[in-house]
Amino acid sequence: MSETTLLLHTRAAGREILLRVADLREVVAFTPVTPLPSGPPGIQGVVLHEGEFLPVLDWTAIEGGPTRQGPPMAMAVLRPRLGLPLDGLTGTLESPEEDLLDPAEGDPWAPILAGLCRVGGQDLALLDPDRLLALLHRLRKAP
């Protein structure tokens, strides 16, 4: 019998995406972000979460992301302490790990995806937090 993973089906940056529930600390209501003067690329600012500053991702800095972002309704707090603004929540689902497909060729989000997951005839992008963090570090180091 194959291992299944519990996934959160969400909408973010104009796309349907999946997040592994195991990668999440929690999902909270979105609160206004305090911008950081000269803040690092890819981070729009911070919010206060459990008494600590939580960096919040700026989807517009991700290649293939929206040029402008509307007001998000929720925020997924990743285990490596990064907030992802979410436009909406669809629900949770279980998926076999080994059924992941490679991202479509030319998908600008490929560097931050673990793969694609077929859900109800649709291929949904499964986000990989480690790859996302690596991308943010690369953005910071870029001249």
Added chain:
Amino acid sequence: MDPSFDDVWAECEDLFVQARQRLTTLKSPQPAHVVQASVNALFRATHTLKGMAGMLGFPRFSQAAHRMEDIFDLMRQGRLRSTDSLIETLESGIQALESGLDDLRRGRPEPDDYLQALRRQLGELEALARPPDGAVLDLTSLLDLPPDALKALSDYERTRVTAVLLAGIPIHGVSIRLDLATFDERLRSISEAAGVQGELISTLPLEMHDDRDGLFFLLLVAAPALDLPRLGVLPGEDLEVMELADPARVPAGLKADPGTPAMPAQPDATGAPTSPGGVPLDVEVLRLPAQRVEALEARLMAVAQVRDSASLVLRQLQAPDVERPMAMMGEIEAGLLEVQKSLLQMRMVKVESLFQRIQPMVKALSRDMGKPVRLSFQGGNLELERSLLGRLAEPFLHLVRNALDHGLEGPSERVAMGKTEAGSLKISASQRGRNIRFDIRDDGRGFDLARIEARGISMGLLREGQLHSSDDLHRLTLEPGFSTQERASQISGRGVGMDVVRAEVEGLGGEIHISSEPRRGSLVRLSLPLSRAVVGCLKVRCGQQAFGIPLSHVLRVQASPFALLGGSRVEVLGENLPMESLQACLGLSEPVGGQRLLVVLRQQGATADTGLEIALGVDEVLGRSELLLRSLPELAQAPGIMGGSLQEEGILWVLDPEALMGLAMESLMRRVAGV
């Protein structure tokens, strides 16, 4: 390691902290009862450590703790007198156990004997305390008490009676009658009050053959004199005081040396004896899991957020009588900050406690290596998080060992070089922006860079024929397995240590930097980020945003008679200084009309002649305030920002003045270059 034992490890660490404090207390002259209380505490600490080690499955550690416990037992019985050399041996013993525990925690195997280096000294102490031909000196017969009462004294109490009389301290009998309903509470209260004035040796129940009701007790108190009102005995409690034993009656041949300390108690304002650090010795200490404090902090932050929302709603109401509730909100704000600061304080510990661990080790190493050392500390009053300090102990021990073993020369070599016979080792702590900086500086031979280079080439870490900077070569010593020592010495040079130091410091998000000059000495600098601190700041506004500038760097606030743009020059206290707009430093848009208010910054520790001074233009000066600073996570770190503080109006960014001066200079240079 089994996580279920985490609490046991943590308690062991606490016991070592207490043991070090008690040993520090014993180093300076103290009243006899303070000495006794400290020795008793040390006895209990080693006894508990023995039990815990047994529980964790470390029989040799348990044996070693048992041996130390025996020595403290001999001391508390008065069979060993507290002398400098005894305390030094005990410090080395405790240090050996503590290092041993660290090793065990890291999964290293148990050594045969943790106290091997001290075998000779401990043997001598045990021999010294052994009574000749099995005879034990007992002076309880000098007590003016009926035989039944004398028989009731335990062995320990007998040894204490003997010890205090030998030390020349009289023993008083305090007789009281207590009400049956409240006697336990009253007895505890009077016993504590007696203990403050001297050593409470025993509390004996007395049988009284008269028709008075109640329970009768006799307290045996050793003290030069008793202040009766301070005992707190109530009018109906029939207080009687008698002198039970006069040390003058001790046979002259048995009396202790005149040097024995028997000073009157020096209580603090509350009447409680204190340790040299000013901490009452007998206060109740609570141990709490750090998570509980963190949860409380988080809850407090949530309350602060509700307070902010309430404030906002109040302002939006625009009601005529809103002033009073707004003032109350201000009071809540001040109260919350106080609680937050207190919580922060609970997690903080003075750097001094780290220094206390280093001092005995330097002393012991200096003696063993025959290298006299002048050791000095600076910045012991700075505070940092307890968890951080715990992880710093091991790296510091490595660094100090290295400085003594490799850095400082022997006395004859030093004298031949025109240096003082004793080497200098200076350890200082200072706060620099969002970091705490530790400098470990010696005046020894410095690093042998040629040898390091040759070793680096032979190990394949460097390429022959390439130019290697002094920085590169110093950094090489931090590589795993790197050592220029052909053979490991007893002290260091095993090729492990510096890489462990680097790993630990980097694991804490810090940096290590080494520099040295041949024959002049070496400097190892550790910079570690502070996650929380209370910082005195000048609050300023630029555009719609408020910022805090740490007062440590603010030289002056000055108003200009006319608006200035970034890149101007201004006269400040007779000096012509460059001026830059704070907005320009932080990448924000500079006000077109210029700025009239200037905050003049100076590098910390610099004088007018040596340091960089710069005037920053701001839109408004809001005043000064103590801010609870939270550091930014690595992902959010931004140039010039030290951290943030939650305020009523949102997050206020606290600026890093040193970085800010750098940003200002860069901005000015860009102006000159026209880019």
